[in-house]
Structures are given as structure tokens and as C-alpha cells.
Amino acid sequence: MKTYRNPLYAYQRPPEIDAPGGRRPVVIAGAGPVGLAAAIDFGQRGIPVVVVDDDRTVSVGSRAICYAKRALEILDRLGCGQRVVDKGIGWNVGKVFFKDELVYRFDLLPEPGHRRPAFVNLQQYWFEEFLVDRARELAAVELRWENKVVGVAPHADGVDVRVATPDGEYTLACDWLVVCDGSRSPVRQILGLEAEGQVFRDRFLIADIHMKSDFPTERWFWFDPPFHPNQSALLHRQADDVWRIDFQLGWEADPDEERKPERILPRLRAMLGDKADFDIEWASVYTFQCRRMQRFRHDRVIFAGDAAHVVSPFGARGANSGIQDTDNLVWKLELVLAGRAPDRLLDTYDVERTYAADENILNSTRSTDFITPKSRVSRTFRDAVLSLAKSHAFARRLVNSGRLSVPAVLAASPLNTPDRDADFARGPAAMIPGAPAADAPVAGPAGDWLLGYLGGGFTLLGFGDAVGPFGVGALARERIPCRVVQVGGKATAGATVVEDAQGLAVRRYDARPGTVYLLRPDQHVCARWREFDLPSVRAAIARATCNH
């Protein structure tokens, strides 16, 4: 590759090779985007974590390239969002073509006043490199390269992980094993667990090319284009003038042949024209699947990301949902490790994230059925939708080239306290219990965006100064402390005050003076009230941590 050289991380002889080591609270299998996000989250909380990975570098090839707004917001909390955004290519607009005509255009973030765009495109290797750099800043994180998990022995109060290295094997004893080792998950296989679902009978070629071009920074998707008849194609810009091109090939295509440059080049020439000046950086042929494990938690072995669930790539719901898995898991595991929440809090990880996985699988299956129709009549309806879309607005809503990743609203979560006040806004964008917190521009001591003040631990977001110094002090002294962030109002000892710079926080939270929102450490709303009441907040925190 011309634009990227994979870093080589040094293998170090693990001390356990020479003498049995102590027991670790958390071991993570896999140093991909999901395992690294988990490691950073544990590390920031001061929980010692060992990450084992069978390789000694980051992703080879660009692979996952679209990082969604919610994943970026999580990375902001993990201290590496800015690098990803600075290096990546932000985009909000997608265009869909049928043959050679534009039939549909969508804007995924039509309103201003959010720190992060709908999406940033960045090659997975850059993404992982930035996460590795961040993980290395944290004393509690130990990354072990060329450490391959070859055995897993769960027992009642921990897990013995057998690890192979260039110097031989050793055993790593831990309380919890977090498995983020990808769609083929060796750990899942070692344990004889399955992920069930659907395999799609289609093949896609993905090619990364290096090219100077003034194509706009948008997602362009073609159905049946003149340059690639009867199939679909996708063009996406990445960092460093690298462009991702997907060609649908059909099930009959020979993956070994299609990977050869002499097969790829004519396809690219047909698409980009004879004058385009480009080099092929990387190419791969893939098939895809939609499936998940029945349960993500198996006692002390907990699965996250592709190891637990895989979706087709249309919709960017793979890495983005994996990062949300760890966002959901780590704070819960921290409380359980500290003895501040019962073990069953971890069952809610399973409940909430299998729900999210089902939503992702549903969306991605529907997109796949539209892009890869399984029958003649399905193809006819697909083409009917596309041919109506240009002149009839209703049909544009049916065009499905991927329903792009949005965070799950955990409306049915047992951790939510149902609304007591009936006058709160509901509807799709409302901050109902279970919704991820909306961002808004603010002015305050720690940056210009509301989300920067929320999460990590429990946060009570109050509009005005209704919580008062007694409430602020009491919540700070709880066994599970909760800090108070105040939007407007007079200064209160112990509370952080931000100003609602453009009135958007009030609007997005349907707030009045006195309204308070309780946010979980992962920035999901778990309760809200029209006025502050200390016992209600305590009860809601107890509920959100299974301490009731």
C-alpha cells in the first residue's frame, strides 16, 4: 500500500511463561476496534486489563470504514474521538442512482448544533492505530501482541485462559473474559458456541484505490449502473485520497479470480473512465451474513462486537454496534467488580445489546433483500421502486441502499424508570428513558458540547439550579455517586454549570426550569422528571444498577 504502512508492535515475553501470575480482573480477547474500545474504557476507570491478540499489527486493509456519530461520541469519552475525526472524512449526504440517473438524496444530519457529523470515513487501520496509541497512554492497559487464545476454561468464579506465544504457552487467570475476537471468534469456537442466522448468496468485491479526485464527499450508491450492469456499486471517500469502491458480483463469481488486478482494473476503468489516474491499494472479495449468538453473556465469558453478532456491511452497523456493546458493558462490569452492583446487572447487557443486535440485523437484512433480491418478483418490485423514485416522493422512502447506523433506543430496558410526568415529549427524537443523550452546543468550563459533560459515571442533568447544594452534596456522597450538571441557573457548590448557548439543549430535552434527566454512565437516559426529588433520583440509580 502506498498510503499506509502497518505498524509492528513488539511482542514481549509474558511473565506468566516463567512463573504463574496473579489473577486479573479482566482479560480481553482481540485488539480490534471493539476490544481496544473496551480496553480504553476499563483503563480510564483504573481497572487493570490485559488484551491478548494473535497478531502484532492493526487491520490489514481498510475493512470497516464508516464510523457513526454515536461511535464518535463514545470515542470522545474515550479520549480519541478528535484524532479519528481530524484524520477521517466527515459526511452527511448520500446519493442513490438507478442506471445513470439520480433518484434519491438523503441527509443524515440535517440540523446543525451537533459536535459530530453523521459519519466519518476512516480506514480501519488508522482507527485501530489511534486506539492503540490511546490505550498505551493508560497505565492500567496491557496490550500483548502475538498472544493467541488456545484454550478457555470457565469455572464458577473466573476463567482460565490458555495463551500461546512464540515462547510457549501460559495460563492467564481472570475474573471476567471479554471476547472481542471478530466474526470467526476463535473463543466462541473453543467454547462450542454458535451464532445462528442467515448467509446471503451474493459476493462483493471491495477495492481501495488511491486517486486524486474532486468527487464530492458523499456516499454514492448505484443500482444497475451502465458501468456495471445488473449489479450495484458503491463509492466512498476515505482519508489520504483513498476511495472505497464496492462492486456486487453475484453468487456465481469466482472469488479467487475476481481478486486479481487484471479482473479488477477493467471494472474500475469502466466506472472511472480512461483518464482517471489511480492505483489499487487493497482489494478483497467477501460474502456476508446476518447472525447472532443467542446470548452474549455466558457467565463470566462475555461476547461483544462481531464475535457476538454479524450483519451485512450495508448500513455500517458492525464496528459501530460493537463499540456501543462495550459502552454498555464496561460501566456495568466496573460496578460488579467493585461490589456495588449485583451480578445480574450484567444480564442487562445481554438484554439491551441483543435487542440492539436484532434491530441491526433486521435493518441490514432488509437492505440486503433490496440490494440482492432473492427472487425474480423481488427484483421486479425493487426495480419498480427505483423507477418510481425519481418522480414520486413516496418511492424514495422505499429505496434501501443501507439504513445507516443509528444508536438503539433502549426503551424497554429494565434499567429505565418509566416517566411519572405525563407531559414529556415522546416520539422518535425525544429523550425518552432509554434514548442516548442528544448533544447540544453549550458554554462551560470543559468544552463547548453538552455530551462532554455527561457520562463516565451517573450524571444528573438539571435545567436551572433546582437541585441545590444539599442535593448536589448528597448525590456526590452516594455509594454509587452521581454528579450534577446544571444548564443555566445560579452557581451551586459542587455542580458544573453550562450555558445553553443556542437554546438547543432546552429544546432537545423538552426542558423547563426544574426539569432533570438522569443519565447512565453510557450517556443513555434512564429517568427524567419535571422537578428534582432526591429519593426519586436515588431510586432510579438503584433501579439502573439492579440494586433494588
Next chain:
Amino acid sequence: MAALNTEPNLPSPDDFYERLIATHRGLSDDESALVNAKLVLLLANHIGDATVLAQAMEAARDGVGTPSRGEAP
């Protein structure tokens, strides 16, 4: 809740039928299939009501092939 109206509702049934057949004149089977699909989509959007549409799909499928799986929407 609205229900699918299967009582006579077309003011001039023979005119409608003639027009439906005429719409397909000169088309190959594939082209006709496409026109029918577009017609279904246009009418479905006009109706809008999910219950009515589900009842219509059920009534159309009734007696054709093996019973459908009746997947919930």
C-alpha cells in the same frame, strides 16, 4: 380501524377492466410485471393504511400456492 372494502366500489367496472388490460398492451411479460409492480406500489401508497394493505395482501394470496407464512410486519 379501517378494513379492506371488497364490496363493489368501482363506478364503471368494465371501463376499469378495459383500461387495466390496455395499460399492458404491447408489453413483454417482464415489462408487464414491472408495470404491475409499480401499480401495486402507487396504490399501496395511496391507501396508506397498514391494516387495509395487510388484508389485501392476504386476500390476494388466498388460494394461491401453499399458505404463506403470514409473517407479522
